Amino acid sequence: MALLYRRVLLKLSGEVLAGTQKHGIDPAITGSIADEIAAVHADGVQVGIVIGGGNILRGASTKGVSRVAGDTMGMLATVINSIALAESLSEQGVPAEVLTAVHIDRAGEFYTASRAKALLEAGTVVVIAGGTGNPFFTTDTAAALRCAEVNAEVLLKATKVDGIYDSDPAINPAAVRFTSISHAEALSRQLKVMDATAFSFCQENDIPIIIFKLMERGNLRKSLEGSSVGSIIRTGG
Numbered sequence: 001m002a003l004l005y006r007r008v009l010l011k012l013s014g015e016v017l018a019g020t021q022k023h024g025i026d027p028a029i030t031g032s033i034a035d036e037i038a039a040v041h042a043d044g045v046q047v048g049i050v051i052g053g054g055n056i057l058r059g060a061s062t063k064g065v066s067r068v069a070g071d072t073m074g075m076l077a078t079v080i081n082s083i084a085l086a087e088s089l090s091e092q093g094v095p096a097e098v099l100t101a102v103h104i105d106r107a108g109e110f111y112t113a114s115r116a117k118a119l120l121e122a123g124t125v126v127v128i129a130g131g132t133g134n135p136f137f138t139t140d141t142a143a144a145l146r147c148a149e150v151n152a153e154v155l156l157k158a159t160k161v162d163g164i165y166d167s168d169p170a171i172n173p174a175a176v177r178f179t180s181i182s183h184a185e186a187l188s189r190q191l192k193v194m195d196a197t198a199f200s201f202c203q204e205n206d207i208p209i210i211i212f213k214l215m216e217r218g219n220l221r222k223s224l225e226g227s228s229v230g231s232i233i234r235t236g237g
Contacts, residue, residue: 003224007046007120009147010037010156011140014052014081016214023055025084029215034088036220037125041094045224046120048150049127050143051085053077071135072102078139079107082129089125096125101133101142113149120150140198148205155207156223157194158214163231164193178231183209186233199233208234 012033019026037047056077065073082098089096097119098108108129109115116126131142140157147155161169162177164186169175183203187196193211202209212223212230222229 003040003043003045003221004226005153005224006044007048007150007152008154008156008224009048009050009143009150009152010158010220011143012049012051012085012158012214014054014056014077014139016055016158016160017051017081017084018055025055025081027088030085030088031091032215032217033085034092034094036214036217037089038092038094040221040224041123041125046123047125048116048120048146048152049082049085049125050131050139050146051078051081051127051129052139053081056080068135071131071137075102075130075133076104078131079104079129082127083107086125086127089127094125095123096127098127098129101128101130113146116146116150126150138195138198140194141201144198144201144205144207147207148201153208155202155209156220157209157211158220159193159211160213160215161211162213162216162229163211164191164233179228180232180234182236183233202233203235206235208232 017025017029019029053074057073079100086096086098099111100108101111119126128146131139164178165175167175183199187199210223210232212219219229
């Protein structure tokens, strides 16, 4: 089946990298994610990635330090995760570079939109670390921002569930999954799969969002083919 998108921004949570150990980085998980990315990269898809840092440290919930300091610590955690995934991609023979919004010599090149786009056009997977480079913003918002900056056609939000539900499916067995919903309705229903700032930014910039379950083999490709493997959020629903 033909792919609908040729330049995408993939948002990964840090927690997913920990696997069953709940903390740190599980090489089997980064390897599995790299496999999925390698498969679509081989078909010419240009992939940018933003990863959270919750498997190492959640900045906003860090005790004993200020919010600004905690968020800065969280941004550094995303750099660690980005390096790990870039290494896994390189082991698969996929060219990958870490760009970071916080200056860290030797960890990655400093992020600029023009540099990211040049790498994408050259066939390099770009792992964008450091969030927005500022406190008080989540990595969901960073992903939305980077998606717009690099002119990606869609924001892919990889989660532990297979889309957006009207209630928590872990609590309510009768929860209903949306196959398609508008940004405005997602905001009005206060759906928690992404933060409101990210939703609003995507709405204002007409960025479609696909929510899909990451750890089912082939789902990344299926989401790019338009298969119903999750939920899509777009203008008009």
